[in-house]
Amino acid sequence: MDSQSSSKMGANSKGLNPIQIRDRLEQLARGAGINQWDLGASCSTDTSVQVDRGEAKQMKGAQRSAITVRVWNGDGLVGVTSTSDLSDPGLAKALEGARDASAFGNADETPAFSPLATAPLATLEQPIHQPQSILDLLATLKDAERQLLDRHQAIGTVPYNGLAQRSSERLYLNSDGASRHQRLTTASLYLYARAEETGRKPRSGGAVRLAYGASDLDIAGCIDEAAERTISHLDYAPIDTGHYTCVFSPEAFLDLVGAFSSLFNARAILDGVSLSSRESLDHQLAAPFLSIHDNGLNPGNVGASAFDGEGTPTKPLALLEGGMIQNFLHSEATARAFGVAPTGHAGMGSKVSVGPDWFEISATPGSDGGQQGLNHLGEGSPLVLIESLSALHAGVKASQGSFSLPFDGWLIQNGQRRSIEAATVAGDIRTLLKGLVGFEGPAKVTPDGLCPHVWVDGLSITGEA
Amino acid sequence: MVLSPLAGGFDTTWRSRLESLLSSGCGSGADLVEVFLERTDHIGLLAEQDTITSVSPAFGMGAGIRVFRGDRDGFVSTNDLSEAGLHHALEQALGMLGLAPTASAVANFEGLKILRDFAASKTDWLQRCPEIQEATGTLLEGTGALERHGHHLQARRGSYARDWQEVLVAASDGTFARDIRLHQSLGLNVLAADGDHRAGLGRRYGTSGRPDDLREWDAEGSAQEVCSSAATMLYADYVEAGQMPAVLANRFGGVIFHEACGHLLETTQVERGTTPFADKVGDVIAHEAVTAIDEGLSDGAFGSLSMDDEGMEPQRTVLIENGVLKRFLSDRAGELRTGHARTGSGRRQGHSFAAASRMRNTFIAAGPHSPEELIASVDQGLYCKSMGGGSVGPTGQFNFAVEEGYLIENGKLTKPVKGATLIGEAKEVMPRISMCANDLELAAGFCGSVSGSIFVTVGQPHIKVDSITVGGR
Numbered sequence: 001m002d003s004q005s006s007s008k009m010g011a012n013s014k015g016l017n018p019i020q021i022r023d024r025l026e027q028l029a030r031g032a033g034i035n036q037w038d039l040g041a042s043c044s045t046d047t048s049v050q051v052d053r054g055e056a057k058q059m060k061g062a063q064r065s066a067i068t069v070r071v072w073n074g075d076g077l078v079g080v081t082s083t084s085d086l087s088d089p090g091l092a093k094a095l096e097g098a099r100d101a102s103a104f105g106n107a108d109e110t111p112a113f114s115p116l117a118t119a120p121l122a123t124l125e126q127p128i129h130q131p132q133s134i135l136d137l138l139a140t141l142k143d144a145e146r147q148l149l150d151r152h153q154a155i156g157t158v159p160y161n162g163l164a165q166r167s168s169e170r171l172y173l174n175s176d177g178a179s180r181h182q183r184l185t186t187a188s189l190y191l192y193a194r195a196e197e198t199g200r201k202p203r204s205g206g207a208v209r210l211a212y213g214a215s216d217l218d219i220a221g222c223i224d225e226a227a228e229r230t231i232s233h234l235d236y237a238p239i240d241t242g243h244y245t246c247v248f249s250p251e252a253f254l255d256l257v258g259a260f261s262s263l264f265n266a267r268a269i270l271d272g273v274s275l276s277s278r279e280s281l282d283h284q285l286a287a288p289f290l291s292i293h294d295n296g297l298n299p300g301n302v303g304a305s306a307f308d309g310e311g312t313p314t315k316p317l318a319l320l321e322g323g324m325i326q327n328f329l330h331s332e333a334t335a336r337a338f339g340v341a342p343t344g345h346a347g348m349g350s351k352v353s354v355g356p357d358w359f360e361i362s363a364t365p366g367s368d369g370g371q372q373g374l375n376h377l378g379e380g381s382p383l384v385l386i387e388s389l390s391a392l393h394a395g396v397k398a399s400q401g402s403f404s405l406p407f408d409g410w411l412i413q414n415g416q417r418r419s420i421e422a423a424t425v426a427g428d429i430r431t432l433l434k435g436l437v438g439f440e441g442p443a444k445v446t447p448d449g450l451c452p453h454v455w456v457d458g459l460s461i462t463g464e465a
Numbered sequence: 466m467v468l469s470p471l472a473g474g475f476d477t478t479w480r481s482r483l484e485s486l487l488s489s490g491c492g493s494g495a496d497l498v499e500v501f502l503e504r505t506d507h508i509g510l511l512a513e514q515d516t517i518t519s520v521s522p523a524f525g526m527g528a529g530i531r532v533f534r535g536d537r538d539g540f541v542s543t544n545d546l547s548e549a550g551l552h553h554a555l556e557q558a559l560g561m562l563g564l565a566p567t568a569s570a571v572a573n574f575e576g577l578k579i580l581r582d583f584a585a586s587k588t589d590w591l592q593r594c595p596e597i598q599e600a601t602g603t604l605l606e607g608t609g610a611l612e613r614h615g616h617h618l619q620a621r622r623g624s625y626a627r628d629w630q631e632v633l634v635a636a637s638d639g640t641f642a643r644d645i646r647l648h649q650s651l652g653l654n655v656l657a658a659d660g661d662h663r664a665g666l667g668r669r670y671g672t673s674g675r676p677d678d679l680r681e682w683d684a685e686g687s688a689q690e691v692c693s694s695a696a697t698m699l700y701a702d703y704v705e706a707g708q709m710p711a712v713l714a715n716r717f718g719g720v721i722f723h724e725a726c727g728h729l730l731e732t733t734q735v736e737r738g739t740t741p742f743a744d745k746v747g748d749v750i751a752h753e754a755v756t757a758i759d760e761g762l763s764d765g766a767f768g769s770l771s772m773d774d775e776g777m778e779p780q781r782t783v784l785i786e787n788g789v790l791k792r793f794l795s796d797r798a799g800e801l802r803t804g805h806a807r808t809g810s811g812r813r814q815g816h817s818f819a820a821a822s823r824m825r826n827t828f829i830a831a832g833p834h835s836p837e838e839l840i841a842s843v844d845q846g847l848y849c850k851s852m853g854g855g856s857v858g859p860t861g862q863f864n865f866a867v868e869e870g871y872l873i874e875n876g877k878l879t880k881p882v883k884g885a886t887l888i889g890e891a892k893e894v895m896p897r898i899s900m901c902a903n904d905l906e907l908a909a910g911f912c913g914s915v916s917g918s919i920f921v922t923v924g925q926p927h928i929k930v931d932s933i934t935v936g937g938r
Contacts (some may be wrong), residue, residue, distance in 0.1 A: 052736070059561035063554075066525075084525035084544045097522045098909040104520040104597055134561050159737040159859060194739065194859060201890075202860040207490030241698055241706045270622040271513065273656055273665075351511065351519040391864045395886065399620075399656050400663040404886040404936050406856075406864040422862055422938040424886055426706075462706035462888070462936035 001010050011134040015169045022173050028092050029071075029175070034099060036072035038113065040173035040309055040348045041086075047131065048164035049138045053157065056138055067091070068348050070111070071098035071343035072330050076311040078104025080350040101350070111352055114332040114342050117178035117311030122297050122308055129165075129185045129213025137163050137214060141189075144219050148193055151227035153201075154234055158226075160206065161366055164212045172311040176425035180311045186303045187214040191226040195234055201421070203236065205408065210447055229387070229408075236419035239411050245383040245437070246425065246459045247376045250292030250409065250451035252386045254359055257292065258448060259396040259403070260429045264294075264319045264327075266334035267354040273399045275430065276325065278338070286433035289367035293318050294329065294345070296357030300445035304358070309348035314357060317343050322364045323433070329354050336421035359449035363439055370438025374455055382413040384461055386425060401428045423463045432456055475502055475633040475643055482548060483635040484577055490553045490555055491574040491637050494564045497533040498533040498555070498574075499636040499797070501774060502526075502546065503816040506591060512623040515612070519878035520597060527816035532558040536802050548579040553815065556930050575754045577641040577651055583771035584631060587645040591629045593676035594649070600625055603679055607653055610688030616696055620656040622667075625649070625679065627736065628920075630815075633777035642776035648920050649678045650909060657695040664883070665870060666691055666699040666851075671909030672742055673766045673920065676764075694851060694869050704870060704882035704937035710846035711887065711930045712839045712873065717908040719923035720852050722757060723827050725863040725891040730759075730784050731810075731822040732799025733915055739859055741892045742790055751895035754832055757785040761796055761809060761825035766768040767909035768825035772809070779809035784827075788896075796822040814917025820915040828924030832901025836927040839900050841876040847885060847935055848873050861890050864936075894933060902927035 027035050043065040050057040068082040069091070079102025081094045132140075141163040149155055153196065165187040171178040192206030207225035211217045230248065260275075262286065268274035276285075286292075295316040296304050307313055310332050318326040330338065331346030331354050347353035363369035376385055386409040395405040404426040410417040439453035444451065479487070483500055490498035504526045511519035528551055529542045540562030556566050572606040595603070607623040630646045654667035668691050672678045713721065734740035742750055751757075761770040761779025770779045773795050783791050795803070796811030799822045809822035840848060848871040855865030867885035871878045907924035 056537050056561075057736070058819065059539045060819070061539075061554075061557045061561070063541075063543045063545065064817065065544050080521055082521070082523040084527060086544070093524070097524070099524055099596070101520045104517055104601060106516055106518050108516055135563070157738045159739045192859060193715070204859045333802065349519065349521060369864065390858060391854075391856035394856055394866050395864065397665060397866075399665045402884055403864065404884055406858070406862065422888065422890075424888060426884060426886070426936060426938050460706065460938045462886075462934065464708075464888070464934050 012190050015222055016171050018171055018179055028095055032095055034071050036175050038070050041067040041171040042165055042167035044150050046166045047134045048162055049141050050162050051141050052284040056184050059134055069094045069098045071102055073102040077102045078111055078350050111333045113174050113176055114310040114312040116342055119313055121306045121313045124304055127212050132214045144223055147223050148191055152231045154264055155193045158191055158193045163189050178311050180307045182306050185213055187211050187217055187450050189217050189222050191222055193226050193230040195230045203233040233419040236421045238421045239423050241462050244461050246456050247385045249387050250452045251446050252389045253454045254448040254451050255389050259392045260398055261356045262398045263352050264329050266328040266330045275401050280325050282324055284323050285325050287436040288323045289370045290320055290323045290365050291364040292320040293360040294356050298358055301358040308344045308346045310346045312342040312344040314344045335455050361451040374438050374440040376412055377415050385410045385412055401430055423461050426460045475482040478613040487637040488571050488574050492569040492571045493559050493566050495532045495534055497637050499531045501529040502633040504631045508627050510600055510625040512602055512608045514621055517601045523773040530554045530558050531819055534562045540819040547713040557821050574637045577635055578639040581642040584643045584645040590647045590676050594627055595679050607684040610685050611655055614689050614692040617657045617904050618655050622654040624652045626851055631764045632797055640776040642772050643773050648673050653691050655691055655695050657699045660663050662699050664695050667693045671782055672765045673767055673769050675765050698869055698883055701883040703884040706937040708934055710843045711933050713849045713928050714925050715904050717852050719828055719925035721865055722829055722857055723923045724857050727824050727827050730803050731792050732795040732803045733821045735803045745790045748790055749788045751785050751788040753788040754901050755785055755788055755898050756830040758783055759827040763826050766826045766907055766922045773811045774813045775811035776808040783809045794822045796820050810843035810920050814919055818916040824921055826922035831903050831905040831926045834900050836902045839902055839927050839929040843873045846873040848878055864888050884937050888934040889937050897931040898928050899931050900929040
């Protein structure tokens with residue numbers, strides 16, 4: 001080990017060492033006359049492969065480390081600095097940078113330590129897996145690609161694919177003695193196939209799987225789903241522009257709710273960019289049978305964090321019950337402004353961001369649950385099944401409530417379904433939430449949450465017919 | 466205060482360390498080894514209403530090592546720039562190709578060439594940038610101007626980002642080059658609200674290689690532009706969906722060409738088999754009115770470079786000339802795998818990404834018409850004054866939000882409309898761009914793709930598309 005690597009501050013090939021990092025940080029802070037600080041750190045080792053028609057396309061490895069240091073100055077103002085340099089000089093420079101930046105801290109809203117930064121954490125069942133060799137990952141992905149290509153002669157390529165594994169650690173420390181540390185391994189597989197028949201437009205479809213290790217990935221399920229989604233869209237037709245009853249797949253509805261999560265975000269409310277306000281609590285936002293909870297601790301949430309960027313424990317939180325807003329997502333600062341406790345949804349910074357973890361969407365217990373017995377294949381009137389939404393970053397105006405999004409899906413009538421060539425769905429989220437018809441089928445676990453199929457009335461569909 | 470980068474920089478001592486690394490890689494059986502070293506220094510500022518709410522400095526360093534054998538490659542990135550750290554990363558990259566480090570004689574590495582130092586004249590750039598005090602003052606001028614010019618404003622935001630990067634590229638073909646890059650960008654955003662009416666709009670301005678850029682920013686004019694658009698759109702009706710002709714304004718209107726067609730002219734798409742233009746060089750793929758160019762040379766433009774991230778000087782690449790496809794954008798791997806010669810387009814967000822063929826400053830060239838002639842040629846259609854974001858799917862289908870739109874009725878602009886989305890496919894839309902105006906302008910943007918998020922410029926004059934699907938309510 002040479003001099004530079006031996007001076008690494010508590011981070012080495014075995015990961016982060018909280019005790020060593022705390023000791024070093026306290027020493028550096030004392031020397032710089034800094035009395036109050038906190039730190040978020042992470043390090044990870046990643047390997048990933050991509051293939052192209054039986055050959056390795058790209059093989060990647062990465063060792064990453066990052067820290068964010070916050071410092072409170074004598075006037076109580078906060079400064080922050082981030083760096084990937086975990087050496088002693090790097091940390092000293094980060095502390096110095098944070099102290100300098102604190103001169104520009106916002107006196108109107110100064111973050112403080114979370115009062116829950118030392119509260120007990122939930123125990124997460126997250127088995128740690130040993131990484132597979134990259135050549136093993138490559139062999140697995142080549143085989144998966146071959147199986148997918150063999151499913152249908154029209155599937156010519158799987159242009160977007162990847163098998164990745166990650167070993168990571170997160171750390172939160174503060175000068176009041178809080179110490180959070182989490183180790184995690186995860187793996188992911190995605191297969192996105194492209195199919196084309198003579199004289200027809202190319203079609204595509206894909207699937208994703210997550211697990212705690214590459215050996216636990218549901219590879220066969222991913223191949224089945226990617227194949228089914230691709231092949232089922234080969235026979236397509238344009239759709240007439242108009243208003244349709246729509247059935248959102250669990251994935252599509254979760255995407256839409258996630259894109260409008262500023263409805264529940266206390267940070268966005270304080271910033272004036274949410275459709276909600278402080279007074280929205282207990283107000284009717286949606287149909288009276290809709291429940292939305294945020295629950296990062298759900299066992300279906302692979303890679304869940306036990307604590308947020310401020311060290312606050314992750315916990316379940318009811319956002320909507322009976323269609324009425326129950327709670328907002330909070331950081332320490334927004335919770336203080338609202339007079340409630342932090343909810344475990346904070347990032348870290350001089351201005352702390354707030355975001356959701358993992359949604360659970362269901363019928364409110366005790367409600368009628370909306371229209372019963374919904375079955376899109378048994379419907380006589382035409383309806384649109386929206387399988388997946390695209391371009392959410394561009395087509396959602398969260399502060400205005402409007403959306404216009406391309407989607408993959410089917411036109412369904414009299415039990416027959418036909419893939420839609422190309423179309424967008426547009427509307428207003430508040431109108432949509434109030435216009436829910438009901439739920440169909442059991443809730444499905446997805447990477448973003450838990451949700452059944454959701455029926456909505458009267459959405460605008462633009463086709464190319 | 467200026468946050469200076471890590472002390473030391475990439476000085477002359479790196480030559481021997483890199484030659485040792487490259488020699489080791491080639492001696493182990495690699496056909497080519499490339500090392501990309503990077504140091505970064507970033508600052509982000511946010512002003513909301515009349516307060517600075519976030520000052521976020523960040524600095525970092527890292528290396529990306531790429532090993533080629535045949536047309537395969539392995540890539541490893543690390544934050545550890547020690548000799549041991551770099552050799553460990555190299556071993557991992559070699560292992561991906563089934564190679565093990567050996568001390569064999571090296572036949573395919575003759576040492577690094579003389580350093581091409583594009584950074585030499587840029588070493589004071591960081592120090593010449595505005596200090597935080599000055600930058601925050603300018604931002605607050607911007608949000609103050611929004612307040613003066615706006616009506617019904619519920620939120621006013623100004624943001625500033627300064628990204629400084631020093632890179633050193635060394636490869637076993639002798640490539641040895643250093644550069645310093647500086648990008649500054651400024652954004653103004655407003656949310657106007659009146660009862661149930663809401664309009665959120667923003668504009669972003671950006672340059673490269675101009676340390677004094679922020680000092681020359683017209684805060685007043687920028688605020689007026691944003692507020693004028695917000696006032697117009699606040700009470701706009703939703704557009705009716707359908708097929709119609711459209712006139713797209715200049716500057717950021719070029720984002721559609723960038724997304725819908727430009728990406729399909731990158732060799733990464735040829736490799737994936739996801740471009741319909743792979744075998745169309747020499748064929749007509751667009752209306753004869755269309756000439757499209759990608760280059761990295763325009764002074765101060767966001768996508769300009771002295772060298773790409775593989776050490777090659779950028780070229781001016783004519784992609785389409787009078788409707789005929791002329792060539793693709795290519796990087797080292799693209800040349801190796803598709804045969805298209807490199808164009809100085811190998812780009813990456815940073816050391817943790819392998820370079821890929823990516824756009825720089827991409828635009829449709831000016832034509833002979835005035836913008837008014839384009840609008841006058843449309844009976845019933847849509848004028849897209851300002852575009853929002855968009856995306857392109859794996860089958861080439863694109864989708865773009867129109868941030869500020871107006872109906873064209875009988876050759877004249879009439880009422881503002883919101884909620885419009887332009888939908889189509891490059892192969893079908895390119896032949897329908899029938900008129901180009903004479904008012905080419907460029908606009909700064911960010912492009913996210915296989916090698917991360919990079920600084921780019923999009924641009925065009927006003928253009929007319931004879932028929933396009935407009936999504937609405």
